[in-house]
Amino acid sequence: xxxxxxxxxxxxxxxxxxxxxxxxxxxxxxxxxxxxxxxxxxxxxxxxxxxxxxxxxxxxxxxxxxxxxxxxxxxxxxxxxxxxxxxxxxxxxxxxxxxxxxxxxxxxxxxxxxxxxxxxxxxxxxxxxxxxxxxxxxxxxxxxxxxxxxxxxxxxxxxxxxxxxxxxxxxxxxxxxxxxxxxxx
Amino acid sequence: xxxxxxxxxxxxxxxxxxxxxxxxxxxxxxxxxxxxxxxxxxxxxxxxxxxxxxxxxxxxxxxxxxxxxxxxxxxxxxxxxxxxxxxxxxxxxxxxxxxxxxxxxxxxxxxxxxxxxxxxxxxxxxxxxxxxxxxxxxxxxxxxxxxxxxxxxxxxxxxxxxxxxxxxxxxxxxxxxxxxxxxxxxxxxxxxxxxxxxxxxxxxxxxxxxxxxxxxxxxxxxxxxxxxxxxxxxxxxxxxxxxxxxxxxxxxxxxxxxxxxxxxxxxxxxxxxxxxxxxxxxxxxxx
Numbered sequence: 001x002x003x004x005x006x007x008x009x010x011x012x013x014x015x016x017x018x019x020x021x022x023x024x025x026x027x028x029x030x031x032x033x034x035x036x037x038x039x040x041x042x043x044x045x046x047x048x049x050x051x052x053x054x055x056x057x058x059x060x061x062x063x064x065x066x067x068x069x070x071x072x073x074x075x076x077x078x079x080x081x082x083x084x085x086x087x088x089x090x091x092x093x094x095x096x097x098x099x100x101x102x103x104x105x106x107x108x109x110x111x112x113x114x115x116x117x118x119x120x121x122x123x124x125x126x127x128x129x130x131x132x133x134x135x136x137x138x139x140x141x142x143x144x145x146x147x148x149x150x151x152x153x154x155x156x157x158x159x160x161x162x163x164x165x166x167x168x169x170x171x172x173x174x175x176x177x178x179x180x181x182x183x184x185x
Numbered sequence: 186x187x188x189x190x191x192x193x194x195x196x197x198x199x200x201x202x203x204x205x206x207x208x209x210x211x212x213x214x215x216x217x218x219x220x221x222x223x224x225x226x227x228x229x230x231x232x233x234x235x236x237x238x239x240x241x242x243x244x245x246x247x248x249x250x251x252x253x254x255x256x257x258x259x260x261x262x263x264x265x266x267x268x269x270x271x272x273x274x275x276x277x278x279x280x281x282x283x284x285x286x287x288x289x290x291x292x293x294x295x296x297x298x299x300x301x302x303x304x305x306x307x308x309x310x311x312x313x314x315x316x317x318x319x320x321x322x323x324x325x326x327x328x329x330x331x332x333x334x335x336x337x338x339x340x341x342x343x344x345x346x347x348x349x350x351x352x353x354x355x356x357x358x359x360x361x362x363x364x365x366x367x368x369x370x371x372x373x374x375x376x377x378x379x380x381x382x383x384x385x386x387x388x389x390x391x392x393x394x395x396x397x398x399x400x401x402x403x404x405x406x407x408x409x410x411x412x413x414x415x416x417x418x419x420x421x422x423x424x425x426x427x428x429x430x431x432x433x434x435x436x437x438x439x440x441x442x443x444x445x446x447x448x449x450x451x452x453x454x455x456x457x458x459x460x461x462x463x464x465x466x467x468x469x470x471x472x
Contacts, residue, residue, distance in 0.1 A: 029191055029192060029193035030191060035187070051225070052222060053218065053222055054374075056286070059288055065291045067292050071222060071289075073217070073221070075236070076238060078195075120287065120288065139287060141375075142286025142288045
């Protein structure tokens with residue numbers, strides 16, 4: 001590396017399909033995928049948390065596999081297919097079963113980690129449709145919740161597993177969704 | 186956080202990639218899960234990234250001549266999911282499961298980890314214990330590098346400036362052999378404070394031969410050859426194994442940091458070596 005090096009890196013044109021829509025954009029080689037999604041495509045559902053590949057808030061599916069988009073360059077995904085949290089709910093607004101499970105199990109407090117959690121759980125349940133609680137906890141190793149709301153996140157993952165297998169209705173019946181608080185009349 | 190500016194090239198062949206490495210400020214990009222974090226922290230500032238991820242045919246696991254042949258772009262995730270790995274060197278899948286987290290394992294590569302040679306990486310200990318070689322491509326063609334001697338120092342290997350790993354070849358486990366990888370990790374990063382991989386061959390109920398790969402202890406992963414020799418002929422017995430592995434950290438410039446002192450790391454190495462040898466022997470069928 002020399003101080004006098006004045007080479008200005010050329011912009012690169014990349015073509016990607018994000019949530020089913022094809023985009024062609026010019027990017028700086030150093031542009032990270034998460035910033036490409038947020039700032040160039042306006043898809044701000046994918047969050048930047050730690051920005052050091054630890055917290056998982058930036059998790060997206062890259063060609064069907066969960067990755068941390070803060071540690072992938074936009075140029076690396078040229079020609080790839082990406083799914084972000086915006087691609088999970090039905091266009092009609094109907095939630096994805098994993099999102100529905102988060103809603104019902106109170107799987108989020110501040111919500112910052114939620115998009116990454118949902119995407120990571122999608123990968124987890126495709127790899128292992130019937131995980132044990134321990135397997136869910138281990139499988140979410142790459143996602144941090146600073147509210148420490150893990151208990152309900154794990155419950156949501158297990159509920160989503162049952163929903164996806166048809167063992168539990170998509171929508172929990174009202175009575176089951178709100179159990180009466182003990183000791184309150 | 187973003188890296189300093191760099192130019193980017195995505196060659197279509199390894200030969201083309203080797204040509205691009207003529208630039209002394211160029212760096213090879215594979216999975217990017219060691220290099221990109223370093224670049225974001227500006228601890229690495231290459232002027233040109235040569236991405237070998239677009240080269241066709243570099244992601245594979247094959248069984249060839251008693252060895253596993255693993256392509257340069259093969260990720261930890263692919264290793265974990267490979268039936269061939271589970272059948273022929275299950276300890277590699279076991280150790281791959283210990284690396285980072287699921288998302289990191291989807292991008293990070295075995296070959297990249299070996300080229301990076303992190304002193305606390307899991308893979309170096311495992312490949313040293315299994316034994317094998319690196320096939321590296323450079324300006325003068327391809328050469329085989331024995332894994333013994335591949336790691337030179339912290340973040341340093343015998344790979345030359347313009348050489349790129351094309352394939353990692355690891356010895357498949359034989360009948361009567363067992364292997365185990367045990368580590369004590371830093372709980373936030375999951376990097377090994379100390380990790381030990383043992384591959385044990387039994388004969389008539391006692392230990393015939395052992396290979397011990399140690400990581401996290403010194404500036405580079407290494408084989409504990411004195412302990413390997415001391416284990417030969419010993420019964421599969423806790424006291425005998427404990428005595429034989431006392432030397433695993435001897436003669437090593439043991440690292441110390443806020444997570445573990447040198448004394449503690451050396452202690453962990455002795456404990457984990459004993460446990461790994463006993464577990465490997467148990468898996469080999471020796472109780």
